[in-house]
Amino acid sequence: MTVLIPQKVEQVLFAYENELKCTFNNKIFGVYIYNSVALGNFDENKSDIDFITIINEDFNEVELKKIKLIHQKLLNAHKYASKMEGMYIRTDRVGKGNDEISPYLYFSDKKLHEYGYYDINSVTWWTLKNYGIPIKSPDVSNLKLNIQWNDVITNMNHNLNYYWKRKLENKLIFMTDNWIEFSILTLCRILYTFENNKITSKTEAAEFAAKIVNEKYKKIISEALRIRTETSKKSLYTFRVTRLRDTRSFIEDIISYCNDKYNLI
Structure with a gap:
């Protein structure tokens, strides 16, 4: 099933992915969306733009400030940036549950949170595996999600x-x-x-x-x-x-x- 991402959502996601890649280069493995946008059920009044950004390495203190600036820049420039809700998960933690990994960086309610637990569970990984859409990133199959x-x-x-x-x-x-x-x-x-x-x-x-x-x-x-x-x-x-x-x-x-x-x- 091919899902067309609404144009205004696509704009903010492309801007987000571009800012990340330009700032952090190979530290970013890929940006992926799941839930309502990926399922083709996005409601511009109620739905969130759920994302998972897979990273190859953790961010240091200086880089965390840059992440905050990226999100703030998006909030200032794109209406739908306020709907973004997502997590930054290291490649070696892909497919694991909150009870198996240490706290991670996540963005929610227009704020970057350092660090905590958010929407990581079997449903998240299964939805990503079966419906996830890469944003100018490697195909979801490259994540090798072993979720049943x-x-x-x-x-x-x-x-x-x-x-x-x-x-x-x-x-x-x-x-x-x-x-x-x-x-x-x-x-x-x-x-x-x-x-x-x-x-x-x-x-x-x-x-x-x-x-x-x-x-x-x-x-x-x-x-x-x-x-x-x-x-x-x-x-x-x-x-x-x-x-x-x-x-x-x-x-x-x-x-x-x-x-x-x-x-x-």
């Missing part, structure tokens, strides 16, 4: 039975629009992944989930999509507490459904 679908399922299992079960312990976080959108659409995406053995955008996953889940959950899925697409400022719910209960119930039921059908835990 079972690794993705293991990650999804952990996501459901550790991360989301822990979130359910906090009864108040689901009062906000951001958490409604994030939780409902993420659970829809997990459900879609199990049911279809592939990964898609949150919006497509939500549309799929709305067709197969219990009728009572269609409203909360529509609410999450309303928040994401900003089609209306008015909630579908009169009371936030009712929305909270529907959200928690949806999460609990998706966890139980996946655990029962796919023999998780």
Whole structure:
């Protein structure tokens, strides 16, 4: 499948790659994009421009300042640079999880972070391996990613039975629009992944989930999509507490459904 990168996204990515290569030469192995842009589901209002920059060596203190200047230059010159979210990963760490590597450099919320953990997991590597697009860089096959679908399922299992079960312990976080959108659409995406053995955008996953889940959950899925697409400022719910209960119930039921059908835990 050939995915056409939106022109404005392509412009900022080409500028970014050019600045890196001109500044650091062979220290940069390649720049790659994954997730919504690579999947052909980029939404200019909501989607991030997810990238992974593979480096041959770590940056020193002087070079870190240059990286910051590059990102600032892009932010000043390109509207979509503010959507960039990504990581700088050394070649010998490609394909590994956060629990296997030391903290790394990453860019998020228009800021370069030195150092920490971000979006490195089996889903990230699998998406990069199967859908990743090189930006004037060696083909993705050169990364020799040894990631299998079972690794993705293991990650999804952990996501459901550790991360989301822990979130359910906090009864108040689901009062906000951001958490409604994030939780409902993420659970829809997990459900879609199990049911279809592939990964898609949150919006497509939500549309799929709305067709197969219990009728009572269609409203909360529509609410999450309303928040994401900003089609209306008015909630579908009169009371936030009712929305909270529907959200928690949806999460609990998706966890139980996946655990029962796919023999998780």
